[in-house]
Amino acid sequence: xxxxxxxxxxxxxxxxxxxxxTTANMFFLNEHEVDYFLxxxxxxxxxxxxxxxxxxxxxxxxxxxMTLNRYKFFTEAEDxxxxxxxxxxxxxxxxxxSKVGNEILSxxxxxxxxxxxxxxxxxxxxxxxxxxxxxxxxEDGDNYYAGGFNGGSSRxxxxxxxxxxxxxxKDEEKSIIAKWHDESHLNKYFxxxxxxxxxxxxxxxxxxxSSDLSPKIIAITKNHELFRSEV
Ligand code: UDP
Numbered sequence: 001x002x003x004x005x006x007x008x009x010x011x012x013x014x015x016x017x018x019x020x021x022t023t024a025n026m027f028f029l030n031e032h033e034v035d036y037f038l039x040x041x042x043x044x045x046x047x048x049x050x051x052x053x054x055x056x057x058x059x060x061x062x063x064x065x066m067t068l069n070r071y072k073f074f075t076e077a078e079d080x081x082x083x084x085x086x087x088x089x090x091x092x093x094x095x096x097x098s099k100v101g102n103e104i105l106s107x108x109x110x111x112x113x114x115x116x117x118x119x120x121x122x123x124x125x126x127x128x129x130x131x132x133x134x135x136x137x138x139e140d141g142d143n144y145y146a147g148g149f150n151g152g153s154s155r156x157x158x159x160x161x162x163x164x165x166x167x168x169x170k171d172e173e174k175s176i177i178a179k180w181h182d183e184s185h186l187n188k189y190f191x192x193x194x195x196x197x198x199x200x201x202x203x204x205x206x207x208x209x210s211s212d213l214s215p216k217i218i219a220i221t222k223n224h225e226l227f228r229s230e231v
Contacts (some may be wrong), residue, residue, distance in 0.1 A: 001105070003029050004084040004154070006077075007039045008070055010060040010093040012199040014042050014228045016092045016220065025050045027096035027216075029104075037081070039073045054080065064222055067147070068168060068181045071161040078158050086157070088151030093220045093227075094204075100216050106197030107150065107156045110190050114201035114219075116144035129186040132176045133167035136182040138175040144189055148182035148219055152196075160189055 005024060009017050021036060028034060036053045038044065046053060056077055060066065070089070074081065075102060081087055086105060124144040127134035151157055164185045171178060178184035195222040207217035 001029075001032045001085040002083070002097060003032050003034045004081055004087045005034060006039070006074060006075065006087060006089050007092045008039045008058075008066055009044075010041045010058070010066050013066075013092050014040060014044055017044065018046065019095045020055075020090070020092055021046060021049055023096035024100075025161075026137065027099050027129055029101060030099070031101065032151070035084070036120045037077065039070075039077075059191045063175065064181045070182055071165040071168070071185075074158065074161040075165050082103045082154050082158060084154045087154050089149070089157075090217065091219065093222055094217055095220070097205075097215045097218050098204070104151065104196075104197065104199065104203075106143075108149055108152045108160070108190070109197045109199065110143070110145040110186075110195035111149045111203045113145050113146035113201040114203050114204055116203050117145065124187075126187055127178040127180070129160060129176060129178075130173060132178050132184070133170050134178040134188045141187070141191060142194070143190075143198065145183075145187055145195075145200070146185055147180070148204045149199070149217055150186065160193070164189055165229060179220060191222060215226055 004026065026126060034051050036051055037056060039056045039058045040054055041058055058073055121138050121141055124138050124141050126136035126138060126141055140160060168183055202216045203219060204219055206219050208221050
């Protein structure tokens with residue numbers, strides 16, 4: 001299979017990239033042909049990466065636009081991305097800790113958010129503004145999914161990216177930004193289009209959680225103020 005791993009890294013977030021790529025080379029879908037797509041405002045060179053890196057130039061905007069606009073960037077790269085069988089996204093401040101293999105290959109792949117694994121539905125933080133396209137009632141929801149790792153067949157992933165991008169644009173026309181940005185829209189999308197594979201939080205595991213379990217993908221704790229530039 002041909003797989004694309006897509007990541008966004010502008011400004012200081014670029015510092016996370018070497019660890020992500022080094023560990024993805026070791027653990028991410030090793031049986032397959034994997035290419036990396038980096039969306040960045042910087043000219044970044046990684047020498048001797050075992051896999052091909054495609055750099056897509058984007059303009060940096062202050063928080064929350066680099067996370068909120070992710071689906072716009074993927075939609076704009078559709079012509080290239082549709083040549084892959086599967087597309088996966090992870091936040092750049094993550095790294096692979098152990099083998100992530102064929103178990104993740106499915107049409108629409110969601111990951112349960114580690115903060116809501118054992119939560120009651122009433123605790124889910126879906127968008128609660130009925131005016132937003134991301135609006136979802138707590139009692140209706142199935143799970144609370146993480147924005148940090150998801151993917152699927154390229155056809156389904158690009159369909160999702162297009163729909164979420166359209167919904168975010170509709171919200172912007174009403175001056176609405178959903179509570180958890182792209183993650184609120186992802187949760188609404190997966191409510192309407194049920195995931196065909198639901199991964200447990202080991203695929204989005206915070207580095208400050210203590211556990212006897214062996215994580216697959218780790219989310220790095222960071223000082224948000226330090227990384228999220230205002231300009
Ligand atoms: N991001 C970026 N530049 C920014 C802000 C965010 O490249 O200025 C990207 C980066 O890939 C990051 C993702 O957006 O991992 C999500 O942002 P962040 O990790 O800050 O959100 P969190 O997951 O901590 O809520």
